Amino acid sequence: MMKRIVYLNYTSHGELLPGVYLNATYGPSKYGPLVVVNVASAELIEQVLRQEGRHPVRTDMTHWRTYRDLRNQAHGPLTEMGAKWQRIRSILNPRMLKPKHVSSYANTINEVVTDFINRVAWLRETRGQGVMVNDLTGELYKFAFEGICSVLFETRMGCMNEPVPEKTQKFIFSVGEMFRLSPVVVLFPKSTWPYMPFWKQFVASWDYLFKVAEDLVQKKIEEIQEKVDLDENVEGAYLTHLLLSDQMTVTEILGSITELLLAGVDTTSNTISWCLYHLAKEPQIQEQLYQEVISVCPGDKVPTSDDIGQMPYLKAIVRETLRLYPVVPGNARVTVENEIVVGDHLFPKKTLFHLCHYAVSYDENIFPNAHTFLPERWLRGAEEKSKHHPFGSVPFGFGIRACLGRRVAELEMYLLLSRLIKHFELSPDPAGTTVKPITRTLLCPATPINLQLVDRRAAREEPRAAAGVSL
Numbered sequence: 277m278m279k280r281i282v283y284l285n286y287t288s289h290g291e292l293l294p295g296v297y298l299n300a301t302y303g304p305s306k307y308g309p310l311v312v313v314n315v316a317s318a319e320l321i322e323q324v325l326r327q328e329g330r331h332p333v334r335t336d337m338t339h340w341r342t343y344r345d346l347r348n349q350a351h352g353p354l355t356e357m358g359a360k361w362q363r364i365r366s367i368l369n370p371r372m373l374k375p376k377h378v379s380s381y382a383n384t385i386n387e388v389v390t391d392f393i394n395r396v397a398w399l400r401e402t403r404g405q406g407v408m409v410n411d412l413t414g415e416l417y418k419f420a421f422e423g424i425c426s427v428l429f430e431t432r433m434g435c436m437n438e439p440v441p442e443k444t445q446k447f448i449f450s451v452g453e454m455f456r457l458s459p460v461v462v463l464f465p466k467s468t469w470p471y472m473p474f475w476k477q478f479v480a481s482w483d484y485l486f487k488v489a490e491d492l493v494q495k496k497i498e499e500i501q502e503k504v505d506l507d508e509n510v511e512g513a514y515l516t517h518l519l520l521s522d523q524m525t526v527t528e529i530l531g532s533i534t535e536l537l538l539a540g541v542d543t544t545s546n547t548i549s550w551c552l553y554h555l556a557k558e559p560q561i562q563e564q565l566y567q568e569v570i571s572v573c574p575g576d577k578v579p580t581s582d583d584i585g586q587m588p589y590l591k592a593i594v595r596e597t598l599r600l601y602p603v604v605p606g607n608a609r610v611t612v613e614n615e616i617v618v619g620d621h622l623f624p625k626k627t628l629f630h631l632c633h634y635a636v637s638y639d640e641n642i643f644p645n646a647h648t649f650l651p652e653r654w655l656r657g658a659e660e661k662s663k664h665h666p667f668g669s670v671p672f673g674f675g676i677r678a679c680l681g682r683r684v685a686e687l688e689m690y691l692l693l694s695r696l697i698k699h700f701e702l703s704p705d706p707a708g709t710t711v712k713p714i715t716r717t718l719l720c721p722a723t724p725i726n727l728q729l730v731d732r733r734a735a736r737e738e739p740r741a742a743a744g745v746s747l
């Protein structure tokens with residue numbers, strides 16, 4: 277008898293099925309050759325993750341891998357496995373995860389944040405009667421796309437321009453199509469794919485993605501060559517480093533950088549969307565954040581990485597958002613190398629563990645008042661008092677296969693939130709209703725998030741102007 281190993285613990289709306297989690301006994305079921313076990317307690321998730329071998333596997337990503345094999349493209353960190361995966365990570369990790377390298381991307385990201393703030397200000401004026409910004413998630417998608425491209429490819433794509441350049445628009449569209457078609461493709465046996473119209477569309481979307489990425493890499497190679505010819509210093513962020521370090525072929529770099537881009541857009545934009553949605557509903561939390569930001573960065577000072585280090589409340593707000601809305605609500609591990617013991621059961625090789633992070637994030641025993649947005653629980657003093665189970669909320673995963681973009685994603689979120697809150701006071705759409713989460717692979721807002729953005733400077737100046745105070 278298995279204990280606390282459950283089967284299906286949340287609906288397609290991301291809500292828990294009542295009574296079907298913790299201490300329930302469901303499953304295991306079968307998925308192709310794999311035995312599937314759903315794990316929905318912090319202790320058991322910890323057991324699975326602590327027993328992962330040297331080369332952890334989430335899923336085999338057959339559909340993505342098949343495209344790469346078809347076109348002789350290289351696999352990246354998402355699709356590679358075994359020792360080859362380990363090699364890729366060892367090359368990609370330092371410039372993505374080491375604080376000293378990540379903090380050097382702050383200027384680049386801040387330029388993108390400036391464009392975002394200008395864009396929402398423009399949207400308010402031209403389309404929102406001076407106050408509303410509709411579909412913030414859509415706008416944040418463009419921000420995240422631009423942000424990650426500016427770090428990875430060291431190029432601006434113009435996602436926040438009006439209109440968006442045609443090539444960029446088609447690039448964004450192809451990413452969307454590829455993600456839309458992915459779950460359709462896997463519904464059918466691989467042998468039937470070549471005869472299916474959606475497979476052709478899937479391949480065409482990947483072709484365009486790789487073509488644009490290839491052009492960007494090629495452009496960078498030419499730029500570097502020009503500088504070398506002129507004996508100039510070659511400086512850059514991620515791509516330049518990979519190209520100069522000579523540890524990967526150009527095809528390998530292309531495969532990896534494309535997958536980093538794919539992993540880094542919806543995740544970040546959805547998290548920021550949820551965060552803004554909550555801040556708009558919580559004026560006190562918003563005010564406390566505003567006070568923290570202006571005390572570290574008064575006047576027009578733009579925050580640096582070091583400044584962010586002095587903003588614990590900002591970090592706690594993002595952390596709490598990730599607990600309430602883990603964009604990766606369920607994560608997988610397949611045992612390929614060895615049998616493992618979970619609970620009081622020995623599981624054979626080829627068991628797929630579905631780690632139900634969403635369910636565990638709402639466990640009242642770990643997070644009292646689990647449905648309430650309480651950033652304080654992540655502040656150092658409070659944490660010591662109530663010592664959360666370390667696997668109660670692991671939004672970026674755990675161990676050697678954990679998120680590669682975590683530090684960059686955090687930097688993007690911190691810089692955007694701190695600067696946005698300095699400019700605007702957020703409040704809910706007066707005509708709006710509750711926005712629920714839905715799982716579309718990732719946890720997304722089920723309906724658009726529309727918010728009111730009140731310009732703080734104008735709000736301060738208006739009453740003074742009304743009282744006849746000269747500025």
Ligand code: HEM
Pocket residue numbers: 334353354365424535536537539540541543544547602603604607608670671672673674675676677678679680681682684685
């Ligand atoms: C709020 C933003 C993000 C969240 C919550 C998030 C979360 C995750 C999670 C849960 C995983 C799986 C980890 C595991 O299996 O243990 C993952 C993997 C990954 N993430 Fe992120 N991610 C975010 C942003 C990003 C960004 C911005 C990038 C790219 C710069 C990125 C790149 C990746 C890659 C490449 C992997 C696969 C790593 C591997 O298999 O070796 N992520 N992410």
